[in-house]
Amino acid sequence: MKRYDAKTIEAKWQERWDRDGTFRVDIKKAERPFFNLMMFPYPSGEGLHVGHVYAFGGADTFGRLKRMQGYNVFEPMGFDSFGIHSENYAIKVGKHPRELIQETTSYFRERQMKRLGALFDWDHEVITSQPNYYKWTQWLFIQLFKAGLAVRKKAPVDWCPSCKTVLADEQVIGGKCERCQSQVIEKELEQWFLKTTDYAEKLLSNLDKIDWSETTKTMQKNWIGKSEGLQIKFSLEVPRQEDKKHLVEVFTTRADTLFGATFVVVSPEVAKSWIDLGWKAPKEVADYITKSLKVDQQDRTAEKREKTGVFTEVFAINSGNKKEIPVWVADYVLGSYGTGAIMAVPAHDSRDYEFAKKYNLEIVEVIIGGDVSKEAYIGEGKLVNSGEFDGLDSKEGIKKISEYIEENQLGKRTVNYHLRDWLISRQRYWGPPIPMIFCDKCAKDGKSANKDMTGWFPVPEKDLPVELPYLKNYQPKGTGVSPLATVPEFLSVKCPECGSLAKRETDVSDTFLDSSWYFLRYPSTRSARSGQVPFDSDITKKWLPVDSYIGGNEHAVLHLLYARFITMALHDIGYLDFEEPFKKFRAHGLVIHEGAKMSKSRGNVVNPNEFMDSYGADTLRIYLLFLGPYEQGGDFSDRAIAGVYRFLNRVWSLVQEIADNTSTATPSLEMERALNLLIKKVGEDLENLKFNTAIAAMMEFLNMMNEKKDELNKELAKKFVLLLSPLAPHISEELWEVLGEKFSVHHQLWPSYKTKFLEEDKVTIVIQVNGRFRDKLEAPKGISKEDVARLALDRPKVKVYTKKGQIKKSIWIEGRLLNLVTGG
RNA sequence: GGGCAAGUGGCGGAACUGGUAUACGCGUAGGUCUCAAAAACCUAUGGUGGCAACACCUUGUGGGUUCGACUCCCACCUUGCCCACCA
Numbered sequence: 075m076k077r078y079d080a081k082t083i084e085a086k087w088q089e090r091w092d093r094d095g096t097f098r099v100d101i102k103k104a105e106r107p108f109f110n111l112m113m114f115p116y117p118s119g120e121g122l123h124v125g126h127v128y129a130f131g132g133a134d135t136f137g138r139l140k141r142m143q144g145y146n147v148f149e150p151m152g153f154d155s156f157g158i159h160s161e162n163y164a165i166k167v168g169k170h171p172r173e174l175i176q177e178t179t180s181y182f183r184e185r186q187m188k189r190l191g192a193l194f195d196w197d198h199e200v201i202t203s204q205p206n207y208y209k210w211t212q213w214l215f216i217q218l219f220k221a222g223l224a225v226r227k228k229a230p231v232d233w234c235p236s237c238k239t240v241l242a243d244e245q246v247i248g249g250k251c252e253r254c255q256s257q258v259i260e261k262e263l264e265q266w267f268l269k270t271t272d273y274a275e276k277l278l279s280n281l282d283k284i285d286w287s288e289t290t291k292t293m294q295k296n297w298i299g300k301s302e303g304l305q306i307k308f309s310l311e312v313p314r315q316e317d318k319k320h321l322v323e324v325f326t327t328r329a330d331t332l333f334g335a336t337f338v339v340v341s342p343e344v345a346k347s348w349i350d351l352g353w354k355a356p357k358e359v360a361d362y363i364t365k366s367l368k369v370d371q372q373d374r375t376a377e378k379r380e381k382t383g384v385f386t387e388v389f390a391i392n393s394g395n396k397k398e399i400p401v402w403v404a405d406y407v408l409g410s411y412g413t414g415a416i417m418a419v420p421a422h423d424s425r426d427y428e429f430a431k432k433y434n435l436e437i438v439e440v441i442i443g444g445d446v447s448k449e450a451y452i453g454e455g456k457l458v459n460s461g462e463f464d465g466l467d468s469k470e471g472i473k474k475i476s477e478y479i480e481e482n483q484l485g486k487r488t489v490n491y492h493l494r495d496w497l498i499s500r501q502r503y504w505g506p507p508i509p510m511i512f513c514d515k516c517a518k519d520g521k522s523a524n525k526d527m528t529g530w531f532p533v534p535e536k537d538l539p540v541e542l543p544y545l546k547n548y549q550p551k552g553t554g555v556s557p558l559a560t561v562p563e564f565l566s567v568k569c570p571e572c573g574s575l576a577k578r579e580t581d582v583s584d585t586f587l588d589s590s591w592y593f594l595r596y597p598s599t600r601s602a603r604s605g606q607v608p609f610d611s612d613i614t615k616k617w618l619p620v621d622s623y624i625g626g627n628e629h630a631v632l633h634l635l636y637a638r639f640i641t642m643a644l645h646d647i648g649y650l651d652f653e654e655p656f657k658k659f660r661a662h663g664l665v666i667h668e669g670a671k672m673s674k675s676r677g678n679v680v681n682p683n684e685f686m687d688s689y690g691a692d693t694l695r696i697y698l699l700f701l702g703p704y705e706q707g708g709d710f711s712d713r714a715i716a717g718v719y720r721f722l723n724r725v726w727s728l729v730q731e732i733a734d735n736t737s738t739a740t741p742s743l744e745m746e747r748a749l750n751l752l753i754k755k756v757g758e759d760l761e762n763l764k765f766n767t768a769i770a771a772m773m774e775f776l777n778m779m780n781e782k783k784d785e786l787n788k789e790l791a792k793k794f795v796l797l798l799s800p801l802a803p804h805i806s807e808e809l810w811e812v813l814g815e816k817f818s819v820h821h822q823l824w825p826s827y828k829t830k831f832l833e834e835d836k837v838t839i840v841i842q843v844n845g846r847f848r849d850k851l852e853a854p855k856g857i858s859k860e861d862v863a864r865l866a867l868d869r870p871k872v873k874v875y876t877k878k879g880q881i882k883k884s885i886w887i888e889g890r891l892l893n894l895v896t897g898g
Numbered sequence: 899g900g901g902c903a904a905g906u907g908g909c910g911g912a913a914c915u916g917g918u919a920u921a922c923g924c925g926u927a928g929g930u931c932u933c934a935a936a937a938a939c940c941u942a943u944g945g946u947g948g949c950a951a952c953a954c955c956u957u958g959u960g961g962g963u964u965c966g967a968c969u970c971c972c973a974c975c976u977u978g979c980c981c982a983c984c985a
Contacts (some may be wrong), residue, residue, distance in 0.1 A: 264904050292902055293980060301984070313926050324983060381983080411984045492984060702911060709910070714924045767912070769921035840918050845966030847918045868957070885965050895965045
């Protein structure tokens with residue numbers, strides 16, 4: 075008997091599958107299309123990570139199940155190779171990204187991903203850094219621009235001093251750059267934004283309609299951060315000379331505390347806008363504003379930092395009780411949220427409380443429930459000191475006060491979102507140049523392609539792609555523009571409008587724009603029209619939206635949000651007939667090692683190649699999925715993987731043995747029953763991504779087969795191999811052949827189970843006394859309660875417990891359990 | 899501070915709509931094979947007491963509901979993840 079030589083058989087079948095096109099789907103003719111998507115990797119120099127094997131292994135196993143269920147499964151793969159991650163790595167190793175990406179993608183594909191034994195359709199590969207792809211990323215930008223969803227505006231933005239570029243809100247994690255962990259600095263700059271906020275409500279409400287992991291939905295919900303409240307106008311005593319309205323608007327979700335507002339705090343940003351309008355701020359105030367606008371975001375929002383602020387010498391009228399209250403500027407109020415100004419209610423907000431204590435400001439209790447002399451009471455309660463609203467509880471108070479404010483035109487109910495517009499400009503090299511042209515002459519003439527953006531014109535679509543020139547010195551300069559700005563041939567261009575000399579936009583777009591639509595491209599890469607359109611409409615109709623998407627939750631508020639936004643935008647522009655890109659999304663957990671997230675600095679990174687060499691891809695795939703629940707991830711243990719290897723070895727030798735055996739054994743009824751139960755369980759578990767329990771059930775069944783070798787025949791072995799095939803595609807293929815079957819096990823249908831075998835004519839009845847297990851008995855199916863009671867009471871184990879007291883009552887669960895309850 | 903998820907043997911974990919807690923795997927111990935070792939295979943393996951049959955205890959802690967709770971309810975503790983001066 076041959077030894078199980080994983081490496082050899084895996085290489086052998088991979089070659090055969092590749093040669094025969096075993097997994098190829100006919101995109102045009104497929105009758106039961108199933109788009110099985112997983113997040114494509116960025117080809118880092120470190121190579122494939124076990125985390126990838128985990129994600130791909132799980133998703134591929136699911137895809138294989140779908141295939142066996144008769145679907146035409148399309149499982150494409152590609153590389154997210156454009157963008158800052160690739161560029162930073164290139165800088166680090168001192169190579170040009172263009173050459174580096176060629177090396178890394180080929181290493182990923184040829185040496186690693188092809189070894190996994192996945193259904194990957196390399197004929198439909200998408201590489202985001204190739205001109206034939208980013209041409210369409212640029213096209214996408216232009217469509218958004220035309221629809222008014224891509225705008226250039228001046229705003230306070232986050233700047234990473236190390237990556238030397240601005241970042242999107244989503245790419246700043248706790249005040250630090252997502253890529254390099256440097257502290258970001260706030261800068262006021264003019265940049266390109268995509269108007270995600272236009273879709274805030276839809277991005278939120280559609281969450282109820284899609285089948286996604288709850289964790290992911292919750293993260294998106296929190297990120298969108300909808301809060302309903304009241305925007306109230308407070309009259310102001312002349313801070314601004316040009317604005318005759320003299321008022322400040324504040325946002326609150328706690329209108330019930332209006333009468334407790336003893337001062338107003340405006341953010342430095344709002345105060346600055348007053349100065350710009352002509353307000354003569356006292357010197358001390360002006361200095362404070364200038365100073366705090368320079369401080370970076372992290373310092374400004376650090377929790378432990380003591381609050382600072384200055385009195386503006388301006389007063390406002392509280393629109394509730396008409397009292398005159400002081401206006402302060404303080405940097406604990408954010409310019410970017412709500413109106414950038416608040417009514418401070420120190421009695422019922424801990425931040426305002428801290429501030430009031432420090433600067434000796436009045437604290438008035440308006441909600442009963444706490445001890446305001448000690449700390450702010452932020453809960454709800456009955457209103458006091460609130461004039462006509464006294465006695466109402468908080469909820470009523472919010473309603474009544476809101477009505478009062480609206481009736482008297484003192485403000486309006488509004489909705490605020492935490493979500494900001496997506497800043498996509500990057501002052502970097504390795505990305506798709508933003509396909510826009512600025513013409514001085516047209517700007518002077520007031521011409522534009524879009525309102526509010528005089529002088530800006532998109533590159534004519536026939537001129538796409540705007541190719542990224544080969545730049546030897548591509549490193550970011552930190553001058554606020556991309557290195558592309560140093561290339562005169564790139565920079566100068568004819569104005570598409572008037573033909574005079576104009577300038578190109580030199581920034582490139584965010585890497586998340588590349589990945590926001592890649593799934594739309596996959597099915598269409600081989601279409602005859604792939605050069606004319608980004609995605610073929612007939613093909614798209616057939617294959618999209620994506621049927622199943624599996625990936626990590628680290629993209630919950632990045633890629634997954636952006637992809638939804640882009641899909642909605644393309645839907646509204648008229649290119650797609652669906653709003654949501656992914657019908658079903660499941661977030662998988664994280665594979666950790668030695669109790670911690672894998673990282674090079676910790677030195678606990680597991681290299682999948684090592685394990686594929688020693689045990690084979692099948693073992694590695696199954697081992698990772700066996701770790702624990704797929705949504706939870708697990709801790710990789712170099713030792714425990716041997717257990718799975720042993721399992722496959724045992725499968726190997728048992729099937730060989732069965733294949734060699736010429737005798738015609740028949741499985742007992744018990745064996746048939748176990749097999750049918752197994753078919754049912756594995757099918758259901760794989761469908762629900764419960765890989766760990768499916769594998770455990772297979773192991774259990776194998777143990778049973780080993781105990782009852784005289785009942786085994788080829789039919790049984792074949793069924794077992796079929797069940798194993800989505801999890802371990804190579805060994806299954808080999809064993810299928812060993813059993814004398816024709817190529818390929820992967821052309822087979824998922825076996826069906828027979829319900830008649832699932833039922834037993836005997837049942838096991840559990841006997842409890844006072845709810846505790848005491849004995850069990852075998853009985854024919856359909857036995858009555860009385861018969862069981864009689865049998866039970868004869869049992870010595872039961873007698874011991876029942877003689878202590880009279881049986882008061884008994885609980886009978888048909889065919890399963892009898893519980894005898896004694897008195898005393 | 900807010901949100902989400904989770905606490906079960908030495909370890910990873912299993913347990914259907916509340917009904918035999920600890921499946922499956924790792925590890926450990928003993929054994930078989932071997933000159934020996936590895937591998938493989940077999941047996942045992944939640945804790946305490948007992949020679950044993952067996953008994954009692956056990957799903958983070960404390961209560962509750964129930965004939966019966968890992969599962970449901972309340973409070974608390976701990977860990978992980980996400981967000982965070984968001985008004």
